[in-house]
Amino acid sequence: MDPVHGVKPIVIEETPGKKAYCQCGLSEKLPYCDGAHNRHATGLAPIVCDVAEPGKKAVCQCHRSGNKPWCDGTHSRG
Numbered sequence: 543m544d545p546v547h548g549v550k551p552i553v554i555e556e557t558p559g560k561k562a563y564c565q566c567g568l569s570e571k572l573p574y575c576d577g578a579h580n581r582h583a584t585g586l587a588p589i590v591c592d593v594a595e596p597g598k599k600a601v602c603q604c605h606r607s608g609n610k611p612w613c614d615g616t617h618s619r620g
């Protein structure tokens with residue numbers, strides 16, 4: 543079943559620093575984690591990573607990318 547927010551990546555102009563990208567799909571601040579995974583007891587956790595360079599990023603929303611948290615095109619391969 544596809545996530546309720548859709549499977550297409552969220553494209554953002556990202557800034558450097560430590561970021562937590564939502565993996566449960568329930569955050570109200572997508573693509574970032576807002577703690578909803580705990581409030582809804584999903585058992586999931588965000589992917590935390592250090593973004594080194596500013597720039598355009600496509601954050602995976604289908605949760606099937608082989609390069610999470612970034613989109614690798616998997617959502618369009620069915």
Ligand code: FES
Pocket residue numbers: 563564565566567568569574575576577578579580586587588
């Ligand atoms: S709110 Fe979705 S992983 Fe934290």
